[in-house]
Amino acid sequence: MTGTGNVVIVGAGPTGLLLAGDLAAAGVPCTVLERRAEGSGLTRAFAVHARTLELLEMRGVAGELIRTGEKVRWLRLFGGARLDLARLPGRFPYVLVTPQYETERVLERRALAAGAEIVRGAEVVGLRRRDDGVDLRVRHGDGPPRIVRAAYVVGADGVGSTVRQALGLPFPGRSAVRSVMLADVRLTEEPREVLTVGADGEVFAFLAPFGDGWYRVIAWNRAHQAADTEPVDFEELRATVRRAHGTDHGMHDPRWTSRFHSDERQVPSYRVGRVFLAGDAAHVHSPAGGQGMNTGLQDAANLGWRLAAELHGWAPPDLLDGYHAERHPVGRRVLRGSGALLRGALLRPRPLRAARSVLARAATGTPPLARRLARTVAGLDIAYPAPRGAHPLIGRRAPDVPLAGEPGRLFEALRDGRFVLIVAANDPAVTYLATRRWADRVHCALAGGATRTTALVRPDGYIAWATGETAPDRRAAEIRDALTRWCGPPAEHHAHERRQR
Incomplete structure (x- = not known):
């Protein structure tokens, strides 16, 4: 070690x-x-969200994890509002519950x-x-x-x-909520939904399945803010869930209970x-x-x-x-x-809760807002800063685009941990630069569809650099500059440095 x-x-x-x-x-x-x-x-x-599943797919293990859980294609928000995940872009239009x-x-x-x-x-x-x-x-x-x-x-x-x-x-930060009750339980009545959430301003309760007959309960009671060290009273837990959901689903046989507090800190x-x-x-x-x-x-x-x-x-x-x-x-x-x-979720005054529900229904019922909210929850809208005037794709998530030849998709090409340079045409100069001089850290791939964009994708699936259709000589120079900026000097430069030492 x-x-x-x-x-x-x-x-x-x-x-x-x-x-x-x-x-x-x-x-x-x-x-x-x-x-x-x-x-x-x-x-x-x-919850394993769509962007995380994409990262796991880049590592070849998404399928294995998906087989352990259940796919949830919509989420319930306040006042009966539902957020549709089924139209998310990409191969994972859902949240995986596992x-x-x-x-x-x-x-x-x-x-x-x-x-x-x-x-x-x-x-x-x-x-x-x-x-x-x-x-x-x-x-x-x-x-x-x-x-x-x-x-x-x-x-x-x-x-x-x-x-x-x-x-x-x-x-620095603060406690967001205190005395949250946790428990693993069995249920006599299976909930109608995979994720079951309820709140009325005084209590909150959430149920999620393990997939083997056990359920995780997360519940909170405003009237009893006990210390984390205080044992969970099972009857209080059942009463809290009943108030939040209208039923406790026949909760019984707790195998583990605990309390915790949730902080907001960075x-x-x-x-x-x-x-x-x-x-x-x-x-x-x-x-x-x-x-x-x-x-x-x-x-x-x-x-x-x-x-x-x-x-x-x-x-x-x-x-x-x-x-x-x-x-x-x-x-x-x-x-x-x-x-x-x-x-x-924990708003107490009834008028504020009513206004919250109206706003949630309006947001999820307006397609552009609903799509934006779904992408935010799924992590698909995360973008990193790009220089002023840069190509609009730089810093953004790269979709799993098809590639010509093997491997057939971008996420598969990323599995060896190298950058992937996606070229729009079979340009010998471009291919030589990427595969000969930076081959230890860059994989050069030909785009499988009709595109005029050449892009360098980082190992974490974000676009480091991109350019549109340009003259071959100019494009070769731009690629060389981008590879040096992100991937360091070419391999022969390292070999020369070692000989000098």
Whole structure:
């Protein structure tokens, strides 16, 4: 677990596991340290949104996860309003409902198969930054701490992140809702809908299936704001669900109950030197909208290829800084959006609740607004900053466009972790530039449909650069500049540098 070119990830949740799989697949030595001795069968996250499914498809594991859950093609909002997801662009026009432990299982299997090391029962108790790396103090069981050295460390260790605390970073924000009751139960009466939500201003209740006969209940009672340490009274839980839904669905046989509070917080910097924060260690949101796990997985997808490029020696100087620059605004937007949804659900005055319901029905009943809202919930509208005057596609999500030859689609071409240059015509100069001089980090593909756009797609599925139809010489120069900007100098430049040294 030592070396000058390795990455240590703290936390074996979904964020840490996806990042570990990406790094290991890119040939970066990677170790995940997890405080828990065994994986947890409990879960809080259920929703896997469309953009996350696209990221998983780029890694070849979306189908495996989809088989574990149920597809929900619309979401119920306030006052009977329904948000239609069936018209979302792309191959996943729905939200997948599956327990978090299934997501972790799929991602852990991928990480291990790629060569990542996962060490359980390893608690990080300290951190010291060096100019050329990071030293972690790690305790196994009751033994004394020992030093684990890494070139880079990623804290994906949740809301109570030891890594974040060791860096001395603040975690400003507030509690969004207190004393939320959780339980795993069986039901005598199966709900009519996959996701069942109800609220009246005084109580809130949500039901979601595990798929094996057990259901997760999330409930809140304004009249009883108990401490997180207070046990859940099962009769109070049933009464809360009855008030919110009109029935408790014959709830019985709880196998696990707990209380928690939900915060809205975000760390001011996702990077401190050679240490990065991702997932709940960097940002926490209310559970409304099911964005937490999805945002963390997209953090990991954004960071992994950057670290791999740095450790392979071809990263442009500002590539690592781009992680904070792109992901911090997304985390802030999710925090605000999920908080607004939660406060809307818990509105108390009846006139305000009535106005909220009217607005929700108007928004979901107006096609342009409904499409925009659906894309926001699904994560398909996330775009990263582009230079002024740049091509309008730059910074935006790349759809899974068809390609000529094999592989037949863009997401399949992204599975080896390289950039993909999609060319609009079989230009020998373009093909030579991409496949000969940057072949170790760029795959050149011919567009399968009629298009005049040439685009460079990043390993995380966002468009780094694009241009329309131009003269061949000019296009070749533009491509060369774009590849150098995003992918570093060509391979022969590295070979020359090594010979000079």
